[in-house]
Amino acid sequence: MRDHEVFAEEQVREYMINACVQSARIAGYSDAVGVLRGVIMLALEPISMDDLVETTGYSKSTISSNMNLLETLGLVMRIVTPGDKKYRYLPVTDADTLRRAIMNRVKVEIHLLLQALEISEKTLVDANFPELEALQDRIVRMETFYRKAEQAIDLMERYDTDQLIALLKGSCND
């Protein structure tokens, strides 16, 4: 490989790692999550933990835990080759899976609030004090919003992104 080529590749790696780190930080994850995601994202063939140690400089332990996290987030897949003890990793590039990974974070957030709202409503209904009616109203209204939001997300999962866009563009609706 010529120098320029290597340079271009490293440039790209820098861009991607940077974006992944920023994205990770916003989502409340550590830098390592971002760095590792960025590295894996550009990996064209399965990459081992040792490779990751070498390219990122992180210790095996931090790589281990953060790769587990990335796996449960659905951003990375673990390749297990029979007859090879080494795990290897590839990025998840399947559009549907990626989309699910994004939407899942939102779903969790919504569900969390929804549960609290539901039990809150129940508590207030059981208490049955007219003075708390206004509070109950507020809660019911939020509940219906979040319930609808949850429903919308569930419905979205029925379509792939292209279908979704077509639908939203209103090919049949206005």
Next chain:
Amino acid sequence: MRDHEVFAEEQVREYMINACVQSARIAGYSDAVGVLRGVIMLALEPISMDDLVETTGYSKSTISSNMNLLETLGLVMRIVTPGDKKYRYLPVTDADTLRRAIMNRVKVEIHLLLQALEISEKTLVDANFPELEALQDRIVRMETFYRKAEQAIDLMERYDTDQLIALLKGSCND
């Protein structure tokens, strides 16, 4: 107010604060963000910083900064009464605004990656090395995915949640 009534109200507050704190932690924010959001969420009338100091026990400085954050996140609105220096806060309960707040986080994440992918592609195209073609393909594919995701979100913003549900339920599509 009778004791039972107060109890119900505090119970509800506990549920909501808990959910908000969890949600905040997942999103990478501090507990204070969650606590404050929870308190404001249940506020039926505008609530001042002093009130928040009293009910949460946080110092004015942490309340100040965290309320600013909640405001920019679109979860809380600041009420400015002419002739009163005190700020007061109300929860954002408007469904559209709430939805936008949720979707915005996703949008930022997508946009971040998209920008990096775009400049990466450009870098690779400019470099023009056949050996990097595979990498370029990968990037282009990710790019199209994230671009579509962004587009889908933009389109979603044209509808309110009810319309969205109706559309997704497939009044015209299966």
Next chain:
DNA sequence: CAGTACGTTCGGTAAATACAGAATTAAATG
């Protein structure tokens, strides 16, 4: 049933963060 080659867990530490309290700024009122 050692020995090896992995991944994971655990304990310690350096760095980052959340928060309190003091100092500061800004606006309104006498």
Next chain:
DNA sequence: CATTTAATTCTGTATTTACCGAACGTACTG
């Protein structure tokens, strides 16, 4: 224009977190 009353910014500190390296577990291999 001083005083009062509010929010914000700044600075120090206690807590938390990220990370490393060592110890440990586990599954092949001779």
